[in-house]
Amino acid sequence: MNDNLELLATGALIGIGGSLLIDAWSLVLRRVFGVTTLDYAMLGRWIGHFRRGQFAHKRIGAAEPVRGEQLLGWAAHYGIGIAFAFLLLAIAGRSWAETPTIAPALLVGFATVLAPWLVMQPAFGAGIAGSKSANPRAGRLRNLGTHFVYGVGLYGSAVLLSLL
Numbered sequence: 260m261n262d263n264l265e266l267l268a269t270g271a272l273i274g275i276g277g278s279l280l281i282d283a284w285s286l287v288l289r290r291v292f293g294v295t296t297l298d299y300a301m302l303g304r305w306i307g308h309f310r311r312g313q314f315a316h317k318r319i320g321a322a323e324p325v326r327g328e329q330l331l332g333w334a335a336h337y338g339i340g341i342a343f344a345f346l347l348l349a350i351a352g353r354s355w356a357e358t359p360t361i362a363p364a365l366l367v368g369f370a371t372v373l374a375p376w377l378v379m380q381p382a383f384g385a386g387i388a389g390s391k392s393a394n395p396r397a398g399r400l401r402n403l404g405t406h407f408v409y410g411v412g413l414y415g416s417a418v419l420l421s422l423l
Contacts, residue, residue: 266348269356269420274344276416277368277409278337294401303332305382319383336402340409343371347413359417361410368410372402 288294306317306326316322325331348356351363376388376399385391389398 260272266353270348271341272420273347273356273413273416274341275337276419277344278340278410280412280415281336281340281405281409284405288401296401296405299332299336300329301383302335302379303330305379306331306335315384317384327332328356339374341412343367343409344413356417357421359414359421361414364414364417365407366408368406368408368413369403371409372406375402 285296288296294301301319304322304325305319307328308314308316308322313322320336347363347367350367355363378387379390381387385394389395389402
């Protein structure tokens with residue numbers, strides 16, 4: 260396989276694996292512990308409003324729904340997960356995927372929490388790092404936990420790929 264194509268496939272599979280683990284974690288949080296997690300339709304709604312020139316909302320849940328927002332949100336979730344996996348490969352190097360170690364994956368996992376804290380949550384109307392939410396501390400801890408799980412998923416996916 261072409262080196263560039265192999266790199267694209269590796270990054271995509273690692274990112275999908277990390278995103279899948281987030282989804283499994285969110286399912287456990289919702290079903291076992293009754294914890295509310297991000298509804299990807301809201302991510303899709305936010306992105307869907309971009310074409311109208313609206314990038315921030317007072318409350319994303321109150322914003323006008325966008326056709327296909329659920330699918331758009333899920334696609335964005337996986338696309339973002341893949342993009343951050345490429346960031347990991349850019350930082351740790353291509354060879355990291357052949358002999359993965361956990362530290363770079365966890366570092367990228369934790370660093371990615373800055374995206375929702377500084378971009379998505381303020382744009383959803385929740386303030387920086389959810390400061391305007393009902394329980395900012397709980398939300399931040401949940402965010403950190405989710406992004407830790409993403410880092411573990413990046414690492415685990417890379418390990419599985421390296422064994423193939």
